[in-house]
Amino acid sequence: MSEEKKSLNFIEQIIETDLKEGFDKSKLKFRFPPEPNGYLHIGHASSICLNFGLGLRYNAPVNLRFDDTNPIKEESAYVNAIKKDVEWLGFEWAEECYASDYFQQLYEWAVEMIKNGQAYVDSQDSEKIAEQKGTPTEPGQPSPHRERSVEDNLELFEAMKNGLTEPRAHVLRAKIDMSSPNMLMRDPVMYRTLHQAHHRTENDWCIYPMYDWAHGESDFIENISHSFCTLEFQPHRELYNWFIKCVSQEGELEPKQREFARRNLSHTIVSKRKLLQLVESKVVDSWDDPRMPTISGLRRRGYTPASIKNFANDIGIGKRENMIDVSRLEFSVRDDLNKTAPRVMTVLDPLKVVITNYPEGEEEMLVAENNPEDENSGTRELPFSREIYIEKEDFREEANRKFFRLKLGKEVRLKNAYFIKAEKAIKDDDGNIIEVHCTYDPETKSGSGTEASKRKVKGTLHWVSVKHAKPAEVRLYDRLFTVDDPTADKEKDFLDFVNPESLKVITAQVEPSLTSAKELDKFQFQRIGYFCVDQDSTSDHLVFNRTVTLRDSWKGK
């Protein structure tokens, strides 16, 4: 690995500074802390690449920790999906942890805090508590229960824990400062009472810790040195530190929370809540629908781990609002697939071509390069015969000289085959071209090295032999939304901007070698784009997903 002098992002600079100031490098430890209430999306990829990237850079452990403190929204199905995605991206976590593993410790600490007068049970409903909280510009009012005795608090908290009180009748609150300019410091709720089974602890608990009370403590328990989260948690930092001070002893490692900006991607949304809405409203088929910006959706769409990691590293991390153009992501897959995807010939919109001077009934095998970008990719054989399909848009009766394709009286090269000249367009009663008659020049066979085969022609077309072609379902995916930022217009619902043409299903004719393609195999359909075998594909019914089109600099039609 050549150590390129790449400038450090601000997170890396924080770590470098800590190291310089004497922080023990062997104590560096990070974590990626998803909540198992939905699938990971491209925004999480940035966080994953940041945390695991740091782990690799400093040879430090990185825990995968599920922030599972809200049993109402969380499920083990999400846990499994998340693990699969992180693994697929190619990262290895040091330990698989759960905030729920710490429920007992958290409870014991809470009891201590009650004894220390740092927490109390409030017996008001959430509306009342919110009311007393004040506003950002006005101080809050103390709860009437704020000065409850330690004995009463202990007794009530115990009752809450044992499910002897009504759900939501009481909460445990930290006693901090009802007039703090930081709303989060106005006696935040530490525990709510929920008589709800948890996906891991089942019915062991009737009280569940809130994020603020669980997250920093989890970091502390795991000896996480640096805890990175997104910008909206900035105001939580003060509380994060306050809680850790409550439970830590002198000299113990106190994790450091720092915040970075979440990545926004144009023409899509990166919000688990909205993604869930797309799934539930059936706009898409599932969390892994290839139009979804989820890791699983991108995987099914044909994205590679490398393309996603390169993308994340290229866009870097910062602290400002951002909107990254999808073209950046698209560049990343093309860049990767160009080097690795075998080239094949497929015709998406077939037009039959009859080569009138090619002997009837005859066929031959031609040699085709698998990938000109990869010397080791080898060659394969392609059947050629008298009747072939080409793309409808590759033929015109007449066209200007900017049209590098087939037109009457002119010659083009058939990729890996011969030169053909269009002689006659056959039309139906409505004047639609249904067939083209051509002649070929036997001297122009590809790879023959003849003078004739070196002739300059207007262009090169892909094709597939009619007799040998296999039909395949091809799903043409496009951007999910028609605008950059579907959430920008506060008057409208983001669903109003769903692209009605985000999926078009067609039947294409593909070269026979594709019948052996397996799920997730990726190909470049020459002159068209990159495609990937969908999970729905079978040997009887091939299904390909379009990952992305080829870059197209032709400004004609």
Added chain:
RNA sequence: UGGCCUAUGGUGUAACUGGCAACACAUCUGGUUUUGGUCCAGAAGAGUCUAGGUUCGAGCCCUAGUAGGCCAACCA
């Protein structure tokens, strides 16, 4: 009537902590090419939100504005 964060080409990040703004994507030219792909060469595009200040010198420091974001779930 508050607190915190942010402000660099169309987009995203840089600028060795003060030395006349770089890289990538996107855009446009030209060349190569059995993919109008790739690759190669090149162009255009910001003078760093504004106004002051410190300094020989400021995108980097200070002050005051302006703009945007976040904070009043028993969500995370």
